[in-house]
Amino acid sequence: MNIERQMRETPQVGNAPYRQIHSHSTGNPNSTAQNEADYMSRKDLNSGFYTHVVGNGQVIQTADVGRGAYDVGGAWNYETYAAVELIQSHATRAEFERDYRLYVELLRQLAKEAGIPLTLDTKDLAGIKTHMFCTYNQPNNGSDHIDPYPYLNHWGITVDQFERDLVTGFGNSNNTTGNTETPNKPTTEKDEDIMFKYIKVQKNGSQEVWLVFGNKRMHLGPKQLADANLLLTRTGHSTKEEQYSHDNYALKMIEKFTDVVKF
Numbered sequence: 001m002n003i004e005r006q007m008r009e010t011p012q013v014g015n016a017p018y019r020q021i022h023s024h025s026t027g028n029p030n031s032t033a034q035n036e037a038d039y040m041s042r043k044d045l046n047s048g049f050y051t052h053v054v055g056n057g058q059v060i061q062t063a064d065v066g067r068g069a070y071d072v073g074g075a076w077n078y079e080t081y082a083a084v085e086l087i088q089s090h091a092t093r094a095e096f097e098r099d100y101r102l103y104v105e106l107l108r109q110l111a112k113e114a115g116i117p118l119t120l121d122t123k124d125l126a127g128i129k130t131h132m133f134c135t136y137n138q139p140n141n142g143s144d145h146i147d148p149y150p151y152l153n154h155w156g157i158t159v160d161q162f163e164r165d166l167v168t169g170f171g172n173s174n175n176t177t178g179n180t181e182t183p184n185k186p187t188t189e190k191d192e193d194i195m196f197k198y199i200k201v202q203k204n205g206s207q208e209v210w211l212v213f214g215n216k217r218m219h220l221g222p223k224q225l226a227d228a229n230l231l232l233t234r235t236g237h238s239t240k241e242e243q244y245s246h247d248n249y250a251l252k253m254i255e256k257f258t259d260v261v262k263f
């Protein structure tokens, strides 16, 4: 794997051994990998930093590994062997797939070099952890980020798929497991993987919150909202809500293609 180094000196955070690789996505729908690397080269590091960014067919290393990082906003900053960002500005599936493969291969390579297991979001301290998992599981959490799941989900990569891909990789030449299988294709989104909330604004201005899962939708009362949020979070979906006016086209499509069920 070709890693371009545009390095900046970063503070040491915590102490060895560093037992986690953190997977992130940038949250920025417009930035290229180079934009992100440029920003990292001049930003206040106390406000956060990472070690690699993947995008536009490139892997750019922005900081040394094995020093911790201010990347997950909590006590697991002290466990960061490497923090890898995936850009979120892919315009086509082909662009996404190329970078997704690089992202997975890089996470695998970093885990192997640090002797970290290729596990995703397990309760064990050691392993590959998403920022979302850190947010919900680390001590002294101060983060509300749930990346990279919503973005991966947007392109049809489920939690299970991501987990599998981290174990098997894509059989690239630098794959030290000697895995020569045909590369896994990211699967297209299955019905049961689609889950999100939205707000419907009625003609009179009142708002309803709805949950869509697969080809069904349900109206959420205040009590059910907490359950729905937990469900979304546990299954790696975003809890963000798009707001639609009652006559919005996207809303009409949602209502056309889903059946109403009771919670």
Ligand SMILES: [Zn+2]
Pocket (backbone or CB within 6 Å): 023, 024, 025, 071, 131, 145, 147
């Ligand atoms: Zn993050």
